[in-house]
Amino acid sequence: MDQVRIDNTKEYPYLFSPLKVGKYLIKNRVIALPVHTGFAHKDGRVSSWMINFYAGLANSGPGMVIVANAAVSQDGQVSEFNLRADRDEFIPGLGKLAKAIKQKGALACLQLNHAGRFARTAHPLLPSPITSSNLSFNVESLKGFMAFFPFEQRFSLTKNFFNQVKTWRYAMTDEDRQRVINDFAAAAFRAYQAGFDMVEFHGANGYLLCQYLSPFTNRTESGSGCDFKSRTAFSLEIIRAAKKKLPKDFPMG
Structure with a gap:
């Protein structure tokens, strides 16, 4: 079968042009x-499957490949097979992964994350306690989400969700915050040591940095959402801490 090439260069003239970062x-x-x-091993190490997957992505032609969701703390993992960057023992595997991407002609970026309330731990970290009484959600949106699952699975999903909500009761202490700030900075330096060209701090999808940025999950003692300056302070502290460890010309996002 003949391949069809779609030429979008007229509509997007800069899409395939170089970009200085x-x-x-x-x-x-x-x-x-x-x-x-x-695709990581159960202990968080890079697997050959992961290397092959990202090398394949790089070989498809992008200018940069972002490796997803490397945990900066052991208590910040999203899943059972979560990539980790929280200890020096993970640097060799991360190095092989970065090298495989770069050998295919793409820059390698490592996304660093702490899952916050969605972490696989009995006592997840949160900016503020969340209970069923102050949990904000859209009923119609929730119905639409549940419609994707077979009827017999919906009750167990709801049960699991509210069991998770029960663990969202404890706000981070100053000591917790400083530890996680240090964890992000240390993980960023490990990414640099492993040969990644840049790092990205995961600030979306409801994970810890996103929780700090949102007025729904970062609240004052009176229950109202914190102001913008207060909500961004944690992320800015992480960036400052990482800058102290990394070369001045090492990009972060």
Whole structure:
């Protein structure tokens, strides 16, 4: 079967042109975005399956590949097979992964994350306690989500969700916050040591940094949402701490 090539260069004239980011020249503006795979070993090490997967992505032609969801703390993992960057023992595997991506002509970026309330731990970390009484959700949106699952699974999903809500009762202490700030900075330095060209701090999808940024999950003692300056303070502290450890020309996002 003949391949059909779609030429979008007229509509998007800069799509395949190089882009300068710090000291790097990205060959085009196509980025392989971070999508959690669960391809790591159970102990968080890089697996050959993960290396082959990301090398394949890089070989498809993007200017940069972002490796998804490396946990910065043992208590910040999203899944059972979560990639980890919280100890030096993970650097060799991360190095092999970065090398495999770069050998295919793409820049390698490592996304760093702490899952916060969604972490696989009995006592997840949160900016503020969340209970069923102050949990904000859209009923119609929830119905639409549940419709994707077979009817017999919906009750267990609801039960599991509210069992998870029961663990969202404890706000992070100053000591917890400082530890996680240090964990992010240390993980960023490990990414640099492993040969990644840049790092991305995961601030979306309801994970810890996102929880700090949202007025629904970062509240004052009176229950109202914190102001913008207060909500961004934690992320900015992480960036400052990482900058102290990394070369000045090492990009972060």
